[in-house]
Amino acid sequence: MMIRPAELAAIKAGTIDLAFRRWARPRVVVGTRMRTAVGVVEVTSLEQVSVSGLRAEDARRAGAPSLTALKEALAARSSEPAWRIGLTYAGPDPREALRESVPDADEIAAINARLDRLDAASPHGPWTRETLDLIDLNPTVRAPDLAARAGRETADFKKDVRKLKELGLTESLAIGYLLSPRGEAVVDAGLPAPRDRAPRQDGTPLPRTIGAPATRALREAGVSTLEDLTSYSADHSPPCTASARSPSPGWARRWPSAASPTRGSSARRGAQWAMSPTPSVPITTAMAESSTRHACGRANRPRSSRAP
Template sequence: MMIRPAELAAIKAGAIDLAFRRWARPRVVVGTRMRTSVGLIEVTSVEQVSPARLRAEDARRAGATSLTALKEALAARPDDPAWRIGLAYAGPDPREALRATVPDEAELAAINARLDRLDASSPVGPWTRATLDLIDLNPTVRAPDLAAQVGRETQDFKKDVRKLKELGLTESLAIGYLLSPRGEAVVDATLPEPRVRAPRTTGTPLPRTIGAPATRALREAGVTTLAQVTAYSAGQLSAMHGVGPIAITRLRDALAEEGLALAGE
């Protein structure tokens, strides 16, 4: 179930708790938990509805600009039933805590056994350790560029990196990847000495929802955390090539969640 970034933020804030979809049959069930950029979103209800019976309150709770706008959105696939889906924020992604957990000797053995199984079942041969090392040596580099370095198709490469993410070994950034502390420990266990790495950025990172062009522009200005964004006004941000109105709105929303604001606001 696809949910737009702005809607995800509103669900987390409690401003939205409904979604409406045209599906031939329900694609989620009550209790489904979806991992998203803002954390876990849980499905609390699923029921078929008639668009004619929807009211303005339904539109408000779904984040639609009006009841008319909601009905127009549902008119796109009139042959499929309309479904009313209840949604609620269910907390942070548990992989966040896992990524920060440095494994002990027994956990390292279990992780390596899992990596061995992934290697053994792969049509391209062993890839897990090489990919961890590639990301470790090339943090924040675009996935297509990393895939090209090892002669792989981008989508297949990204699919494999997601398997490492499931184990808590990598973090996805707006541009590229980073090894988690857990992933660094797995790599270091294979080396004579722990690898020397640049210090981790402290503070809340830039939201991925602002998009790659805006992220790239902010990085070039030395801005990698929300706290650093507060030194800039909306006008200064818009003067950066790649930072448009949507990115600024999403930065404002992310800052508000942290009790922060742009300069002069």
Template structure:
């Protein structure tokens, strides 16, 4: 279930607790917890409704500008039933805390055993340590470029990286990946000496979804975190080649999710 960034921020703030969708059948069930950019969002109810029976209060709770706008949004695919989905913020993504948790000796043994099982179940042979090492040595590099380095298809490579992310070992960036502190500890445990790495950038990373051209332009300008972006005005960003209106809107939304804003808009 896709939810727009502005709606996610409103769900986290508690000002939006409904969504409406046209589906042939429900795609979520009560109790589903979705991982989103703002954390976990839980499905609290799912019921079929009549569009003609919707009221202004439904529109308000869904974050729609008006009842008319809500009905217009549901005008597409009229042959599919309309569904009212109750939503609630359910806390931060537990993987964030896991990524920051450096494992002790017993945890390292358990993680290594889990990696061994992933390797054993793979149709293309052992891949976990190679992938962790690849990301460690080439942070913020595009997934297709990383996959090409080890002769793999991008889709399969990304699927495997997601398995490492579930273990709290990697984190996804707007472009490429980064080992988490937990992942660094796992890699270092297999080396004679801990690897020397560049200092970890403090702050929230650039949001995914702003596009590769915008991400590259921001990085070239030395803006690699939301906190750094917040020091620039919208005009500053618009003047950067590759940073278009969609990227700026997504940056504004990401800052709003953290209670921030672009310079001159606070």
């Protein structure tokens, strides 16, 4: 279940406790706990509803600006049932605390034993230490590039990295990965001396959901955290407006809850995330300026230059 960053922040703050989706069948059940960018979000209720029976209170609790906006968002894929999902913030992601905890010698021995078991169970041979080292030496490099260096398929490589993430050893970024402090300690324990690394950046990483093209554009502008964007947005404005690119209402672009996530280019998805100003994400202007360089540039090309 995809939830936009602004809505996640509002769920954590307690100002949103409902979501609406168009699904052929439910994709969550009561009690489902989802690990998100703000922590764990739990499903507290699930009910099939009639769109005509929705009320203004439903819209308010879902973060929609009006009942009309909620119904417009649910107009997509109208052949599928509409579902009202109750949501609540259930606390921080336990992996965050685990990543920051530096293990002692006994814990490192236990982690290494776990890595040995993962290596022994792998059909392609030992991979854990090689992957940790690869990420450590190539931070923020795209997963396909890392997989190619390891001589592996990207999907299998990413699946294995997730196993390391479950152990608190890695962090996923908008592009690529980093070793966590816990992962660095495990790697350093196997080296003659601790490895020299660039200082870790302070601040909140850019949301992974804006996509790689938007992230690259922001990095080129010297923006790598949400805090960087706060100051950057004060002096920059988007090169094109949302209304020029899409006929749908701004809230529907910000939170197309009625259907599955919009497919298309990563740049276009990044622009859709960015173009929606909301109080809980004060830095979206800067994100729009950078991410829409790609989307708007393509949209503004002369029609004759487009592929038929």
